[in-house]
Amino acid sequence: MYDIYFANFRKRVPLTYEEEALIKSYLSVKKVRKRQFLLQEYDVCRSVIFVEHGLLRSFSVDANGSEHIAQFAAEGWYISDLFSFLTEEPATFNIEALENSELVTISKLAHEELLEKCPKYEIFSRILLTDAYVALQQRMNANISKSLDERYATFVANYPDITQRIPQHMIASYMGTTPETLSRIRRRMASEK
Amino acid sequence: MNATQTIAIIGASGNMGGAIAKSLVKGNYNLLLQASQNEKVTGLVSELVAINPKASVEAIDCSFEASWEADIIILAVPYTAEKEIAEKIKEVANQKIVISISNPLNETFDGLLTTELSAAEELQLLLPNAKVIKAFNTTFQANLTTPVIKGEMVDAFVAGNDEAAIETVSDLVKTAGFTPIVAGDLTVSRTLEQMQLLLIKLTIKNNYNWHAGWRILLDN
Ligand SMILES: NC(=O)c1ccc[n+]([C@@H]2O[C@H](COP(=O)([O-])OP(=O)(O)OC[C@H]3O[C@@H](n4cnc5c(N)ncnc54)[C@H](OP(=O)(O)O)[C@@H]3O)[C@@H](O)[C@H]2O)c1
Numbered sequence: 001m002y003d004i005y006f007a008n009f010r011k012r013v014p015l016t017y018e019e020e021a022l023i024k025s026y027l028s029v030k031k032v033r034k035r036q037f038l039l040q041e042y043d044v045c046r047s048v049i050f051v052e053h054g055l056l057r058s059f060s061v062d063a064n065g066s067e068h069i070a071q072f073a074a075e076g077w078y079i080s081d082l083f084s085f086l087t088e089e090p091a092t093f094n095i096e097a098l099e100n101s102e103l104v105t106i107s108k109l110a111h112e113e114l115l116e117k118c119p120k121y122e123i124f125s126r127i128l129l130t131d132a133y134v135a136l137q138q139r140m141n142a143n144i145s146k147s148l149d150e151r152y153a154t155f156v157a158n159y160p161d162i163t164q165r166i167p168q169h170m171i172a173s174y175m176g177t178t179p180e181t182l183s184r185i186r187r188r189m190a191s192e193k
Numbered sequence: 194m195n196a197t198q199t200i201a202i203i204g205a206s207g208n209m210g211g212a213i214a215k216s217l218v219k220g221n222y223n224l225l226l227q228a229s230q231n232e233k234v235t236g237l238v239s240e241l242v243a244i245n246p247k248a249s250v251e252a253i254d255c256s257f258e259a260s261w262e263a264d265i266i267i268l269a270v271p272y273t274a275e276k277e278i279a280e281k282i283k284e285v286a287n288q289k290i291v292i293s294i295s296n297p298l299n300e301t302f303d304g305l306l307t308t309e310l311s312a313a314e315e316l317q318l319l320l321p322n323a324k325v326i327k328a329f330n331t332t333f334q335a336n337l338t339t340p341v342i343k344g345e346m347v348d349a350f351v352a353g354n355d356e357a358a359i360e361t362v363s364d365l366v367k368t369a370g371f372t373p374i375v376a377g378d379l380t381v382s383r384t385l386e387q388m389q390l391l392l393i394k395l396t397i398k399n400n401y402n403w404h405a406g407w408r409i410l411l412d413n
Pocket of ligand 1: 203204205206207208209210227228229230233268269270271272274277278294295296297298329330331332333334335
């Protein structure tokens with residue numbers, strides 16, 4: 001239920017069993033089914049979600065009703081609407097399960113209490129936020145300066161094990177392109193190999 | 194609109210479990226109906242779908258699985274079964290709302306089995322990382338079907354230690370058709386459980402026909 005969560009934690013910050021027990025007491029575990037929502041746009045995002053098993057996505061919906069995928073999260077990844085979580089303003093994203101999933105969640109209140117009570121948790125949170133910032137910068141820079149081919153190659157490299165689990169039109173949405181263009185890129189890359 | 198919350202009703206085959214399910218089925222919730230055997234709630238599932246064809250309701254025979262999927266867990270079981278269930282669901286109830294509806298009545302209905310602590314506080318000790326909220330214990334099963342008596346909406350008292358959880362449960366009580374009254378922290382459950390003992394004794398003595406309820410009268 002928490003195996004991957006704590007394995008992931010320990011890779012970055014070692015923990016004693018007492019610290020693990022303390023952190024565990026603030027976490028919540030939740031099973032969700034495919035197509036179930038964890039967050040809906042305009043609600044305040046009150047938790048950060050860790051995927052222990054399964055696959056989630058976050059996306060926004062534009063004025064024409066088209067979806068734009070911001071992030072996928074499979075086993076070992078975090079997902080949230082950090083803007084909303086930190087500012088308590090309404091969320092920009094929806095978060096939905098793409099597969100039946102097992103999650104570990106931490107609420108804002110629990111997060112704040114743990115920051116006070118557990119220095120290791122604070123270190124870990126800082127690493128997570130830093131990683132999230134770096135990932136965001138890379139994604140933003142790729143969007144404004146890299147070709148679609150390069151961006152698709154990066155996507156496959158970042159999400160090697162889930163490329164097969166995600167429908168093509170969602171990958172296209174994540175890249176900000178159409179399924180037709182994406183399939184041309186895939187064919188071209190396959191023939192170049 | 195909030196992401197739909199999942200409510201697990203443990204003991205959905207019982208009087209209160211079924212009645213609570215029927216009063217919540219019109220709300221925006223996924224309902225998981227736990228009973229020791231799925232067959233015990235087949236009838237209830239059909240009734241619920243008849244009330245609200247769009248409802249998401251499902252029978253489930255395992256309290257651990259039901260609680261794992263839930264955001265809110267309602268223990269609609271006898272007080273004497275709570276300890277055993279708490280042990281089963283402890284790990285998956287962490288940080289979740291657990292609603293205690295029980296009245297720890299003795300066999301002759303004229304006293305409580307609890308001594309110092311209320312049933313709700315005992316449950317909180319068994320589930321230290323859950324947010325135990327007392328609710329629905331001061332309403333008879335018949336009130337859930339008809340929460341309005343002679344034009345007066347029955348009050349339903351809510352007690353607990355976590356503000357956000359109290360708010361969520363108050364919304365749920367409102368969905369069920371009652372006026373939620375936040376009575377205080379979890380220790381107030383002692384009074385709420387005594388109140389229902391009194392109402393039960395009066396019901397038996399004065400023949401209230403099990404459809405009596407509490408209501409605070411106001412002049413505004
Ligand atoms: N009746 C009322 O008007 C009223 C009003 C307010 C509060 N309450 C409180 O509500 C609770 C339920 O009352 P009720 O009248 O609905 O009782 P009930 O009809 O006897 O139902 C109790 C349910 O609990 C389940 N159960 C019993 N032992 C269990 C165990 N060890 N593990 C798991 N499940 C168990 C049973 O389901 P399975 O057969 O599937 O195991 C049964 O469906 C009680 O605590 C009572 O004090 C009742």
